[in-house]
Amino acid sequence: MSWTQKVLRVNLTNGTCQSEPLNMEWAKKYLGSRGLATKYYTEECDPKVDPLSADNKLIFATGPLTGTAAPTSGRWTVITKGALTNAIACSNSGGFFGAELKNAGWDMVIFEGKSASPVYLDITNDQAELKDASAMWGKSVWDTEDMLRAARGDNDIRCASIGQAGENGNLYAAIVNDKDRAAGRSGVGTVMGSKNLKAVACRGTQGIQVSDPMKFMQATGACNQILADNPVTGEGLPTYGTQVLMNVINETGALPTRNGTEVQFEGAADIGGEAMTTPRESDGKANLVSNAACFGCPISCQRRSQMDPNHFSVAGEPKYHGVEGGLEYENAWSLGAATGVNDLEALTYCNYICNEYGMDPITLGTTIGAAMEMFQIGAITTENTGGIQLEFGNAEALCKICDMTGLGEGFGKEIGLGSKRLCEKYGHPELSMSVKGQEFPAYxxxxxxxxxxxxxxxxxxxxxxxxxxxxxxxxxxxxxxxxxxxxxxxxxxxxxxxxxxxxxxxxxxxxxxxxxxxxxxxxxxxxxxxxxxxxxxxxxxxxxxxxxxxxxxxxxxxxxxxxxxxxxxxxxxxxxxxxxxxxxxxxxxxxxxxxxxxxxxxxxxxxxxxxxxxx
Amino acid sequence: MVKVLHINASECTGCHQCEMACSYHHEGAFNPSKSRIKVFKFDETNRNVPYVCTQCADAWCLQACPVDAISVNAATGAKEVTAEVCVGCKVCTIACPFGTINYNSITAKVDKCDLCGGDPDCVKVCPTPALSFIEAESAGMDKMRHWAEKTDAGNQASAD
CATH class of the missing domain: 1.10.599.10 (Aldehyde Ferredoxin Oxidoreductase Protein, subunit A, domain 3)
Structure with missing residues (x-):
């Protein structure tokens, strides 16, 4: 069977890494990943624990199918108590890191305690040790991955890390793996940062076996065929990604616009999947370069985008001129419709910033949308924003605020609180579009x-x-x-x-x-x-x-x-x-x-x- | 007719299913690091490129092997390693210009693509046209057709 039956317990306070057997009784009842890790978490943590205290724990978990030939087997999950929500947090990511972790021989990693100084966890198969991450502290997700590869001299390692947002107390920091796949929501990256844990670098070469290969391969073959034949997974998602939804949901009258004051966005067509494939007026190239797959995925819905190098947000900054992870529907909506901005290139830039600095774009965009509404009604002024005209539809203001939030500078520090705390602070709790402290998404x-x-x-x-x-x-x-x-x-x-x-x-x-x-x-x-x-x-x-x-x-x-x-x-x-x-x-x-x-x-x-x- | 594993890299999405199928066929485990076919990702140019032995007609690995552990499968044309004969000297890994034959430290032998005996599993699981198993002599036909169509379109345009 695919379980390695090994859990890696990392005590950040003591600096120890120990192997222990996976609780197979629990695995029968909770299956794996989100289920099994939540069982471990709830057994080990007091529900009243302060999410940012050393007593909170952080679990990286794989499922039984992670790393196997099952379609979309790249998924892995982070379980903790959310910094944004104070509720159970369960944030799931794709990419390649999860499969690598399983191939290294670990079903799950449990982080407990808090390190006195920045560290990263270095895993090569059975070997796991904490190493000094002082040089990476203050660096982005992108730079951190490059530094880890250089430190290891191995281009094939897979990494999950936090960017500046996870270090500076932004309450919706993400844990980002493979540079642009994220366990994005609820502030799981904030919890990681509070433990002085910068990254996990992993190399796994041990392989994964299943109990009944014949049955397993027949079942995966059948599932692959169903996915290929289905119009959504076989055609819509590969072609347009989740952005296939922008115009559909707008026409349904369910696209929350300008902080939910409206349900349809006149700029939807400018920021959706079709717009990404249309050549730009500025340089004749389309924003979308190609799709791409996570580990084991036959759907391939990832967007790979390339911006107009002369767009105001990236002019003179070559690091944003290459091909990077492009806009998904949720991100295009939160950074765009929720803020009234219909500039596809600006939204693409803000999406890059979320990957680079490690932030949840849904909470970021919707919190900016809430701030814009408070700016429109005068509850927030340019005195608060440092001179920024934070009006609905202002693309320059949006880009600037995203930068400042990622780095925790100026008014960006307040945007980093999330909309619930921000709106309460400025006397308008009713303007936070959230439940249990977390903003609702694009429907x-x-x-x-x-x-x-x-x-x-x-x-x-x-x-x-x-x-x-x-x-x-x-x-x-x-x-x-x-x-x-x-x-x-x-x-x-x-x-x-x-x-x-x-x-x-x-x-x-x-x-x-x-x-x-x-x-x-x-x-x-x-x-x-x-x-x-x-x-x-x-x-x-x-x-x-x-x-x-x-x-x-x-x-x-x-x-x-x-x-x-x-x-x-x-x-x-x-x-x-x-x-x-x-x-x-x-x-x-x-x-x-x-x-x-x-x-x-x-x-x-x-x-x-x-x-x-x-x- | 000899068939070849043909790669159309522009169609590869980087899902690594080929590596899992290969490692499962040869090692009995899903283990991309032990796959004979490898997908390389080039961030700068946004490309995923599968790479595997092309089964050279006059194979460097076969020529270099001092114990004749590499032989030609008459049915498939694949250059195959006979594990019982291989001594793990790795000379073939030096001789191969493409790096597609590699040492396996667990078995102390070398591994390379054997076309799965004539029905490659990597091709069967590839969800896109990136991998195909086609007649060697017509491997370039699709590209020729593609460019021929453009040539024709050019004439058409100038005629108008």
Whole structure:
């Protein structure tokens, strides 16, 4: 089976690295990655722990399918308590680092304590040691990876690191691997920085085996064929990436615009997937150069972009003139529609900055959007911003503020707080478009009702990747539901939440779920691991994970009162588009959801439910 | 007819499925570091380039081997290493101009592409047209057709 059955425990306080056996009983109940690492985390950490204290722990985890020939097997997960949210944080990334970690012989790395000075973890197969990272402290993700390669004299190592944002206390710092793949949300990079842990460099050459090769290869072959034949995974995502959604969601009337004051953006066509492939007026070249794949991925939705070297944001700065990780839908939306900026090149630059300095673009863009609204109403002035005219639509201001935020300079330090704390500070908490401290992403719940319940109940704060009901409500996967009605959405959200947790725990990308069901995934896991794995088992694992996360949050101090949405979404009706006149009908969905979950009317998992799930 | 593993690097997305298929076929484990085919990523030019033995007709590795451990598979044309004979001297790795035969420190033998006996697994799992297994004598036909079409279009334009 693919488990190496080894966990690397790194005590940053003592500077020790020790191997211990993987708890195989837990692996049967929580599968891996998001599930198994959350089990470890919740067993070892007090729910009330201060995320930035030495007592908080940080776990890098692979799933059973990570590093195997299963399609999209590059996924790995970071589990901790989020610096932005104070809730369970679970941030998942692609690229190549996760597969390398597994190939080095480690299922999981648990970081505990805090180093007295900057260090990085150097892994070569079984050998792991902490090394001095003083020279890298203050450097970007990009420079850090280059320095690690030079230090090792090995171009084939894979790295995960934090940039300046993770060092300077920005509350939504990301952990970035392979230069532009990120465990982006909830401030997992902030936790890493608080431990003086700059990076992990990894080289693994040990190989991964599965229990029943014949069964496994047949199942992966079948899944690859389904992915190739599916219009979303076989054509839409390779061609346009997630940016295929920009115009679709705008037409649905669910593109949160200018801090959610509107649901359609007149500049959507300028910043979407089609715009990226259209030659620029300035130099005749398209922003998009090619797509690219993460490890083991037949979909290849990554964007590789090249900017106009004469664009104001990068003129005279050659390091941004090459080909880099381009805009995904969420980033183009948060940095663009949420701020009213329709300059594709400026957004591409800000996206580079997020990769380079290590920040979550969703929280960055939406926090700038909130600051812009406060600037428009006079709650923030140029005295606060250091002279910057922080108006909606101002591309120069956007680029400048992104730079300042990455480096933690001037008003950028305040943008680095995230919108909840920033809006509270300036007397307008209602203008933060967040749930549990985390900003909601690129789908307006007034136009896609299921996403309102998704955001309100997401265990890591507002997020689209916990239950992507957009698949059903807009794209018709697995079957079309009406995005404008709350009816039936409680069941839909629960089903998506549980299935998604299973995909995450398996170690494959949630994008496969556009084409694959758990009936397709189960045979891969059954061929990989010992024991019998069916789609029913996986759904049960998913539900168990969801309840474990929920229980941790309740123990951390969250209550049903936190399962809500910004007032704007509940009271201010959509002004245009198919959802005109609609607000989020969260109040209709939430009680039904609690009941379906087997939770009390106060949103607490009942003893029967906990016992049924063996929690 | 001899078939060859043909690489169209511009189609490679860098997913490394070929490396997993290769290592699984030969080593029984998913282990890109032990794959005979390797995908190299060049950040500066945004290219992923698969590289593997091209099965030279007059092979340097075969000529250099002092114990005749490398032989030609008559059916496939592949130059194959007979592990029982190989002494791990690595002279072939020096002789090969392309670096596509390499020493395996675990087995103490050399490894190279053997075309999986005539049905390469890397080609089967490649999700794009980056890898194909085609007749050696027509390996350039697609490129010729591509350029021929452009030539024709040029004439068409000047005729208009």
């Amino acid at each position: 307006d719940p007034r136009g896609i009702q299921g996403m309102g319940l998704t955001y309100a109940t997401s265990n890591r704060g507002a997020c689209h990747l916990r239950s992507y009901t957009v698949a059903s409500e807009v794209l018709g996967i697995p079957e079309k539901t009406d995005p404008l009605t709350p009816d039936g959405k409680a069941g839909l959200v629960k089903a998506f939440q549980d299935a998604t947790a299973a995909f995450d725990a398996a170690g494959i990308c949630i994008f496969t779920s556009f084409a694959l069901t758990l009936d397709d995934v189960a045979p891969m896991i059954d061929g990989d691991l010992e024991g019998d794995w069916s789609s029913e088992t996986l759904m049960e694992v998913g539900e168990r994970i969801w309840n474990l996360e929920r229980k941790f949050n309740m123990d951390a101090g969250f209550t049903a009162a936190d399962d809500t949405l910004p007032q704007r979404l509940l009271k201010d009706a959509a002004k245009t588009g198919p959802a005109e006149g609609k607000v989020s009908e969260l109040g209709k969905m939430l009680p039904e959801y609690y009941e379906l979950r087997g939770w009390t009317p106060d949103g607490v998992p009942s003893n029967e439910t906990l016992s049924r799930l063996d929690l």
